[in-house]
Amino acid sequence: EAEVAQSPRYKITEKSQAVAFWCDPISGHATLYWYRQILGQGPELLVQFQDESVVDDSQLPKDRFSAERLKGVDSTLKIQPAELGDSAMYLCASSPDRGDGYTFGSGTRLTVV
Amino acid sequence: GNSVTQMEGPVTLSEEAFLTINCTYTATGYPSLFWYVQYPGEGLQLLLKATKADDKGSNKGFEATYRKETTSFHLEKGSVQVSDSAVYFCALYTGGFKTIFGAGTRLFVKA
Numbered sequence: 001e002a003e004v005a006q007s008p009r010y011k012i013t014e015k016s017q018a019v020a021f022w023c024d025p026i027s028g029h030a031t032l033y034w035y036r037q038i039l040g041q042g043p044e045l046l047v048q049f050q051d052e053s054v055v056d057d058s059q060l061p062k063d064r065f066s067a068e069r070l071k072g073v074d075s076t077l078k079i080q081p082a083e084l085g086d087s088a089m090y091l092c093a094s095s096p097d098r099g100d101g102y103t104f105g106s107g108t109r110l111t112v113v
Numbered sequence: 114g115n116s117v118t119q120m121e122g123p124v125t126l127s128e129e130a131f132l133t134i135n136c137t138y139t140a141t142g143y144p145s146l147f148w149y150v151q152y153p154g155e156g157l158q159l160l161l162k163a164t165k166a167d168d169k170g171s172n173k174g175f176e177a178t179y180r181k182e183t184t185s186f187h188l189e190k191g192s193v194q195v196s197d198s199a200v201y202f203c204a205l206y207t208g209g210f211k212t213i214f215g216a217g218t219r220l221f222v223k224a
Contacts, residue, residue, distance in 0.1 A: 041216055103159070
């Protein structure tokens with residue numbers, strides 16, 4: 001069964017440092033999403049791509065977060081500088097179309113110390 | 114605005130008990146509705162979905178029926194197992210770009 005790949009699985013970083021997460025969606029899935037999930041809560045959308053274009057980044061803290069999907073395939077989410085409040089699970093998901101259910105990766109657990 | 118409300122957890126059941134997790138929604142238009150499951154330390158997995166009123170989604174013994182008149186999509190299973198222990202998320206998609214997730218309901222099943 002096809003999977004969404006994410007790396008790293010776990011990341012510990014000091015505050016004010018830069019950190020990056022990588023996601024490889026299921027082949028052929030045009031839509032890619034980055035979600036943040038704080039412990040005990042539901043996922044919240046950070047950014048959504050349709051192919052290589054950003055279609056929703058309204059909840060992305062753009063002063064410190066950036067995301068790209070240069071060739072419309074894999075994607076990178078960056079935080080610079082990291083803050084203590086950024087500690088969370090960062091989930092990548094993809095779908096063949098916006099209205100379909102998503103396939104999620106296993107996530108990256110970020111701890112900022 | 115669009116929103117999803119789930120019953121608060123945790124829900125604790127004994128093995129083979131009947132499960133219901135309530136989900137109600139507020140949405141404009143005609144949303145698609147989903148249930149996702151998250152096991153510890155993992156990402157979410159799509160469990161089932163329904164795209165129009167009176168549709169029943171089902172998978173792995175779980176069922177949910179899209180009730181437009183009560184704006185509900187309650188998750189049910191007739192006989193839970195210890196391996197069903199997880200967090201369950203109700204979600205809706207109304208078109209546009211965003212799927213909205215509920216806060217999640219944690220289920221513990223005791224042997």
